[in-house]
Amino acid sequence: MREKHAKIVPMLKIKSQIASVLAEKMKAINPDAMGVEEIANMLEYPPDAAMGDLSLPCFKLSKLLRRSPVQIAEMLADGFESPCVSKASTINGYLNFNISDGYLATAVVPEVLSKGDKYGAPTMGQGKTVVLDYSSPNVAKPFHIGHLGTTVIGHSLKKLHEFAGYKCVGINYLGDWGTQFGKLIVAYRKWGNKETVEAGGVDGLVELYVKFHAEAENDKALEDEARAEFTKLEHGDEENLALWRWFVEISLKEYKKTYDLLGIEFDSYKGESFYTDKMPAQVQLLRDKNLLKIDDGASIVDLEEYNMPPCLILKRDGSTLYPTRDIAAAVYRKNEYKFDKAIYVTSAGQSLHFAQWFKVVEMMGYDWYDQLVHVPYGTVSINGAKLATRTGNVILLRDLFAMAIEKVSDIIDQKNPDLENKEKVAEDVGVGAIIFYYLSNNRIKDINFVMEDALSFDGNTGPYVQYTYARTCSILSKNGGEGDGKVIISTTEERNLALALSRFEERVCDAIDSYEPSVITRYILDVAVAFNQFYHNCPILGAQDEATKASRVKLTAAAKTVLGNAFGLICLKKTEKI
Numbered sequence: 001m002r003e004k005h006a007k008i009v010p011m012l013k014i015k016s017q018i019a020s021v022l023a024e025k026m027k028a029i030n031p032d033a034m035g036v037e038e039i040a041n042m043l044e045y046p047p048d049a050a051m052g053d054l055s056l057p058c059f060k061l062s063k064l065l066r067r068s069p070v071q072i073a074e075m076l077a078d079g080f081e082s083p084c085v086s087k088a089s090t091i092n093g094y095l096n097f098n099i100s101d102g103y104l105a106t107a108v109v110p111e112v113l114s115k116g117d118k119y120g121a122p123t124m125g126q127g128k129t130v131v132l133d134y135s136s137p138n139v140a141k142p143f144h145i146g147h148l149g150t151t152v153i154g155h156s157l158k159k160l161h162e163f164a165g166y167k168c169v170g171i172n173y174l175g176d177w178g179t180q181f182g183k184l185i186v187a188y189r190k191w192g193n194k195e196t197v198e199a200g201g202v203d204g205l206v207e208l209y210v211k212f213h214a215e216a217e218n219d220k221a222l223e224d225e226a227r228a229e230f231t232k233l234e235h236g237d238e239e240n241l242a243l244w245r246w247f248v249e250i251s252l253k254e255y256k257k258t259y260d261l262l263g264i265e266f267d268s269y270k271g272e273s274f275y276t277d278k279m280p281a282q283v284q285l286l287r288d289k290n291l292l293k294i295d296d297g298a299s300i301v302d303l304e305e306y307n308m309p310p311c312l313i314l315k316r317d318g319s320t321l322y323p324t325r326d327i328a329a330a331v332y333r334k335n336e337y338k339f340d341k342a343i344y345v346t347s348a349g350q351s352l353h354f355a356q357w358f359k360v361v362e363m364m365g366y367d368w369y370d371q372l373v374h375v376p377y378g379t380v381s382i383n384g385a386k387l388a389t390r391t392g393n394v395i396l397l398r399d400l401f402a403m404a405i406e407k408v409s410d411i412i413d414q415k416n417p418d419l420e421n422k423e424k425v426a427e428d429v430g431v432g433a434i435i436f437y438y439l440s441n442n443r444i445k446d447i448n449f450v451m452e453d454a455l456s457f458d459g460n461t462g463p464y465v466q467y468t469y470a471r472t473c474s475i476l477s478k479n480g481g482e483g484d485g486k487v488i489i490s491t492t493e494e495r496n497l498a499l500a501l502s503r504f505e506e507r508v509c510d511a512i513d514s515y516e517p518s519v520i521t522r523y524i525l526d527v528a529v530a531f532n533q534f535y536h537n538c539p540i541l542g543a544q545d546e547a548t549k550a551s552r553v554k555l556t557a558a559a560k561t562v563l564g565n566a567f568g569l570i571c572l573k574k575t576e577k578i
């Protein structure tokens with residue numbers, strides 16, 4: 001589902017200003033030509049900057065304006081005037097625009113500085129609510145690198161939506177219910193004890209779970225015992241409930257360490273268990289609507305008409321399933337939060353599951369079915385090694401971050417041993433490196449982590465962009481603040497930087513429209529590269545005269561603002577010193 005909204009502000013504002021002039025000119029040719037917004041959306045960024053900063057492909061207008069693209073481009077260019085355009089020129093049916101330096105200096109950069117941490121924020125979410133279901137590890141199972149995607153993509157989407165004015169509810173839909181608890185209870189009673197589990201935390205629980213599977217290979221009765229214990233739990237057995245609560249608590253405590261490291265907080269931890277008493281009403285509704293079919297004793301919703309396998313609602317023994325819970329949870333959340341959009345971030349392996357139960361929600365007659373959005377992502381491997389679940393032999397998220405932090409620590413010790421706050425910096429840069437590397441690709445692509453690449457200070461990496469941010473901070477602090485000079489743009493580097501800054505809001509909108517945080521990562525790189533070229537070619541504090549110096553300091557401050565705002569959208573810490 002893609003939301004349509006008016007794209008109007010900075011680069012968008014520039015686009016709409018150009019488009020309104022174009023609209024007038026087109027009207028003179030054909031009175032029922034296009035509207036401003038439609039034209040604004042046709043404006044493209046030319047692949048080669050020598051062709052201009054924005055371009056209108058006129059062949060798309062041939063039919064409407066009944067002329068050749070070349071003629072149209074010429075007619076529209078003739079006498080084109082707008083405060084933000086310094087030149088309108090034509091090449092082969094393209095009408096190209098150069099954004100004026102004066103406009104960048106007097107409108108764009110001052111806007112960045114005056115809006116500060118609000119700069120780049122779209123307003124499309126005002127008055128709307130989004131519910132985001134993400135991270136959601138399964139209690140007593142490892143919180144491993146397969147969860148990296150749902151955790152950081154989910155959180156970025158939350159930040160992006162908040163930035164756009166949405167009221168956001170972040171939900172950690174903990175996998176805190178299911179037969180694994182029967183297994184764990186059996187294993188704990190047979191082989192575990194309070195002290196070791198308390199000392200071992202989740203690892204202790206995972207160990208028990210793994211041992212259960214190893215033992216069950218030879219002793220089939222164990223599975224039956226586990227099922228029986230889970231049934232007791234479902235029926236409210238006090239002893240089992242107490243154990244279950246304890247397992248959940250231990251696991252949460254552990255997950256929260258990783259969330260703290262990432263700066264993630266959830267608004268709700270209502271996990272799967274919360275919905276046990278909310279399913280019967282939905283199952284009844286399915287029955288009332290004649291949607292349930294009995295298939296080999298199980299209750300299913302037939303989805304053949306939609307080219308999907310059936311959605312399983314009840315097992316033969318009447319117990320509920322994953323889709324049943326998701327349906328009940330969605331209904332609950334709709335009533336509770338009145339969401340305009342509910343986003344679910346999971347691995348692409350669950351795409352069918354979501355497509356199925358979204359369809360069932362539609363068939364049940366809930367008219368908000370089209371507000372449900374599944375955001376899938378690809379697999380993660382490390383140095384080529386895939387994940388092995390079940391055996392317990394997995395790379396934990398916590399270890400992945402620890403590894404990165406340690407390596408950054410080593411680098412700091414070598415390069416900058418006197419850095420103050422070394423540990424905190426290593427943590428921010430190590431964590432940032434993982435996040436940035438992970439979010440650099442389109443989410444659906446499978447990713448292979450190469451730690452050295454992620455941690456490099458001179459590739460397209462987290463350390464590189466955080467270092468760039470620290471550089472802006474250091475310049476400003478040496479200058480004693482951003483001063484109050486006027487911005488003057490006279491070099492290509494200054495111009496490119498200002499142009500990059502002007503595009504922020506548009507990129508935020510793109511990221512939200514496509515549920516794609518990588519749009520922001522790439523944007524951050526654009527700004528970092530533009531800033532570093534500016535830094536290397538245009539002396540800032542050592543500029544030839546005071547006015548130039550004051551102007552360049554202002555540009556630096558604007559770059560810092562935009563980088564900082566963009567970092568916030570992908571959970572990257574703003575490192576002031578590295």
Ligand code: ARG
Binds near residue numbers: 137326
């Ligand atoms: N706990 C599940 C897992 O780890 C993910 C839950 C995703 N959210 C949902 N509403 N189904 O696979």
